[in-house]
Amino acid sequence: MFLFRIALRNVLRQYGRTSLSMISIIVGVALIIMGRGFVGGGRENIIRAQIGHVLAVPRDYPMSGTRHPVDDLLELDEATRAWLDASTEAWTTRTLFAPRIVKGSDAIRGRAIGFHPEQDERVFPRESWRVTGEIPTTAEDGVLISRGVGRVLDIGPGDHLFLQVRTADGAINALELPVSGVLVTGNPGIDRIGVFVPQALVEKLVVTRGRFSHLATRLADRDDSPRFAKELETRFAGAASVTTWRQETQDLIELQRIRQTAMDLLALAIMAIAATGIANTVLMAAHERVREIGTLRAMGLDRRGVVGLFVLEGLVMGSVGGLFGALLGGGYNHKLSVDGIDLSSFIEAAGTGGIYDSMPMSSMLYTESSLAVAAGAALVGLLVAVLSSVYPAVIAARRPPAEAMRAE
Amino acid sequence: MSICELRDATKTYGSGAAAVHALETVSLAFEPGEFTAISGPSGSGKTTLLNLVGLLDVPTSGSVSLIEHAAAGLGSRALARLRAQNIGFVFQSFNLVPVLTATENVEMALHLAGTSGNRRKLAEETLAAVGLGGMLKRKPAELSGGQQQRVAVARALVKKPAVVIADEPTANLDSTTGGQILDLMREMNEERGATFIFSTHDPRVMARARRVIALHDGRVAGDEVKEPAPDGRGGE
Numbered sequence: 234m235f236l237f238r239i240a241l242r243n244v245l246r247q248y249g250r251t252s253l254s255m256i257s258i259i260v261g262v263a264l265i266i267m268g269r270g271f272v273g274g275g276r277e278n279i280i281r282a283q284i285g286h287v288l289a290v291p292r293d294y295p296m297s298g299t300r301h302p303v304d305d306l307l308e309l310d311e312a313t314r315a316w317l318d319a320s321t322e323a324w325t326t327r328t329l330f331a332p333r334i335v336k337g338s339d340a341i342r343g344r345a346i347g348f349h350p351e352q353d354e355r356v357f358p359r360e361s362w363r364v365t366g367e368i369p370t371t372a373e374d375g376v377l378i379s380r381g382v383g384r385v386l387d388i389g390p391g392d393h394l395f396l397q398v399r400t401a402d403g404a405i406n407a408l409e410l411p412v413s414g415v416l417v418t419g420n421p422g423i424d425r426i427g428v429f430v431p432q433a434l435v436e437k438l439v440v441t442r443g444r445f446s447h448l449a450t451r452l453a454d455r456d457d458s459p460r461f462a463k464e465l466e467t468r469f470a471g472a473a474s475v476t477t478w479r480q481e482t483q484d485l486i487e488l489q490r491i492r493q494t495a496m497d498l499l500a501l502a503i504m505a506i507a508a509t510g511i512a513n514t515v516l517m518a519a520h521e522r523v524r525e526i527g528t529l530r531a532m533g534l535d536r537r538g539v540v541g542l543f544v545l546e547g548l549v550m551g552s553v554g555g556l557f558g559a560l561l562g563g564g565y566n567h568k569l570s571v572d573g574i575d576l577s578s579f580i581e582a583a584g585t586g587g588i589y590d591s592m593p594m595s596s597m598l599y600t601e602s603s604l605a606v607a608a609g610a611a612l613v614g615l616l617v618a619v620l621s622s623v624y625p626a627v628i629a630a631r632r633p634p635a636e637a638m639r640a641e
Numbered sequence: 642m643s644i645c646e647l648r649d650a651t652k653t654y655g656s657g658a659a660a661v662h663a664l665e666t667v668s669l670a671f672e673p674g675e676f677t678a679i680s681g682p683s684g685s686g687k688t689t690l691l692n693l694v695g696l697l698d699v700p701t702s703g704s705v706s707l708i709e710h711a712a713a714g715l716g717s718r719a720l721a722r723l724r725a726q727n728i729g730f731v732f733q734s735f736n737l738v739p740v741l742t743a744t745e746n747v748e749m750a751l752h753l754a755g756t757s758g759n760r761r762k763l764a765e766e767t768l769a770a771v772g773l774g775g776m777l778k779r780k781p782a783e784l785s786g787g788q789q790q791r792v793a794v795a796r797a798l799v800k801k802p803a804v805v806i807a808d809e810p811t812a813n814l815d816s817t818t819g820g821q822i823l824d825l826m827r828e829m830n831e832e833r834g835a836t837f838i839f840s841t842h843d844p845r846v847m848a849r850a851r852r853v854i855a856l857h858d859g860r861v862a863g864d865e866v867k868e869p870a871p872d873g874r875g876g877e
Binding site: 235238239242243245246524527528529530531532533534535536537538633634635638 | 695697698721722724725726730734736738739740741745748753754796
C-alpha cells in the first residue's frame with residue numbers, strides 16, 4: 234500500500250510525461266473498442282436491413298438481380314407457424330415480385346416488396362427509413378414508393394399509380410393504387426425501383442393465396458442460426474432454400490474481417506507506441522531517481538520491491554489509460570449503437586452499380602456495443618503498460634545501493 | 642558485545658593497474674551507545690567504511706558483521722532485511738522521498754522494517770521529538786535544509802535501529818544549522834541510547850564526538866576515545 238502511494242504520486246509528479254504515454258493507451262484502447270463495434274455493427278446492419286437471422290426462399294430462387302418469380306412460392310402449415318412463434322423472437326413473410334409501375338404514359342420495371350405491416354418491423358427495424366407521408370397498413374392505404382420511383386414518375390403522397398403484374402397463376406393483373414408515402418432506405422437496390430405493398434394488396438394483385446417468396450426470422454441468439462436453419466429446412470421438406478445471416482453475408486463478413494484486422498493492426502501499432510512511451514517514461518524516471526532508489530534500497534527495500542514500485546507506476550498509467558480509453562471508446566461506441574451513423578452519403582456517392590448496390594444493407598450503421606469488449610480492451614491497455622515497465626524496473630533494481638547513492 | 646565489527650576489511654574498486662584500494666585491512670569494533678566520528682580528508686575511505694558498516698557494500702576481503710550477523714554470504718534480500726530492521730541512515734543530501742510528506746517519509750522506514758502497530762502515530766511522535774511537530778504534512782520541498790535533515794534523523798531513529806550511519810550529515814548545512822543537527826544527534830544518543838557512526842572532515846564536528854576514528858589513504862590512522870558513552874561503555 235505504501236509503495237502504491239509512492240507510485241501514484243510519482244506518476245502525478247511527472248504528469249506531463251505520463252499524460253502523453255497515457256494518451257497513446259487511451260487512443261489504442263478506444264480504437265480496439267470502436268473497431269470491434271463497427272465490425273459487429275456491420276453484421277447487424279445487414280441482418281436488420283433485409284435478411285434477418287435465417288432466411289428461407291423457394292428452392293432455386295434468384296438471390297441477385299431484379300427477377301422475382303412468383304410461380305413457385307412457399308407456404309406454411311399451422312404446425313410450422315406455431316413452431317416459428319415459439320422458436321423465434323419474431324418472424325415475417327415477404328413476397329417479392331416485379332411489377333410494371335405506370336403513371337400516365339410513363340412506366341418503369343419495379344421491385345415490389347409485399348410485407349405484413351404488423352410483423353415486418355419486428356424483423357426488419359426501420360430506424361434508417363426516412364418516409365415522407367405514411368407507411369401503409371391496410372390495402373386501402375395503397376403503396377409506399379421509393380424515392381427513385383417517385384422521381385422517375387414524378388409522383389408523391391396522394392398521387393395514384395398503376396401496378397401491372399403477372400399473378401402466381403400466370404395471368405395478367407393490374408390495380409390503380411394511391412401512393413401513401415415516399416421512402417428512402419439508403420439501400421440503392423430499394424431506393425431506385427422499390428415499392429412496398431401491404432400483404433393484403435399482394436393477395437389481390439398477385440393472388441398468392443397466403444403463400445410468399447421470403448420467410449425471415451429474428452432469433453434471440455443469432456449464433457443459434459445454423460441449428461434453427463436446419464430445422465426450418467426439414468420443415469419445408471426440400472421446397473425451400475434456407476440460409477443463415479452468416480452465409481448470406483459471407484462476402485461482407487470477409488471484408489469486415491479484413492477491416493477488423495487492419496483496425497487491430499492500427500491499434501497494435503498505437504499500443505506499441507504506448508508501450509515504448511511507458512517504457513521510456515519509466516526508464517527516465519529510473520534514471521532521474523537513482524539516488525532516491527538508492528535511498529530506498531539503503532533503508533531496506535529489496536530488488537523485488539524496486540521492480541514492484543516501477544511496475545506499480547506502469548500499472549497506474551495502464552489503469553488510468555485503460556479506464557479512460559474504455560470510457561471514451563465504449564461511450565462513443567455506445568452512442569453510435571443507439572444513434573447510428575448515417576451512411577447514405579457514402580452509399581449515394583458509390584452510385585448505381587457501386588459495391589453497395591447488391592448488398593442488402595441499410596444506410597444507418599449501428600455499432601455493436603459490448604461491455605466485454607470494452608473491459609477486454611482496457612485489460613489489454615493495462616497489460617501493455619505493466620509489461621513495458623518491467624524492463625526499466627529491472628534495470629533500476631539492478632544497481633547496487635552504494636553505487637546508486639553515489640550518483641549525481 | 643560489539644554492535645558492529647570489521648576484521649581486516651579491504652575494499653578495492655577496479656582491478657589490475659586500475660585498481661583503487663579504498664580501504665586496506667581495517668579492523669574496528671563499535672559498541673552500543675557510541676557517538677563516533679569517522680574523520681579524514683576526501684578520498685580517505687570514510688564513505689566506503691560507512692557503506693561496509695551500513696551493509697550497503699561488501700568488502701573485497703576480510704569480514705563485516707552487524708549484531709553477530711556476518712555480511713559475507715548473505716544475499717541482497719537478507720542484507721536488505723538486516724538494513725531495514727537494524728540500521729538507520731542519514732545522508733549528506735538528506736535524501737528524502739520528495740513525493741512524501743515529512744510524516745510519510747518517517748513512516749516509510751517503519752513500513753520497510755515491517756514494524757506493526759500505529760506507524761503514523763509513532764512517526765509523528767518521532768518528528769515531534771526532533772522539533773518538527775508542526776510540520777508533519779510538509780513535503781521536503783517545503784522544508785529548509787536543516788528541517789529536512791531533522792526529518793532524516795527522525796526517519797533513521799524511528800525504528801529504534803542498532804546503529805545510525807550518517808554520511809557527512811552537516812556538510813550541506815550552514816554552521817549554525819549543522820550545529821543544531823549535531824546537537825540533535827547527540828541528544829538522541831544520550832536520551833535514546835542510539836548508536837551513531839558518522840563521517841566528517843569538519844574539526845568542529847569531530848570535537849563533539851566521543852570517539853574519533855581517523856582514516857588516511859584507506860587505513861586507520863588514529864582511534865581516540867574522548868569520553869565514555871552514556872551507558873558507560875566505549876570509554877578508555
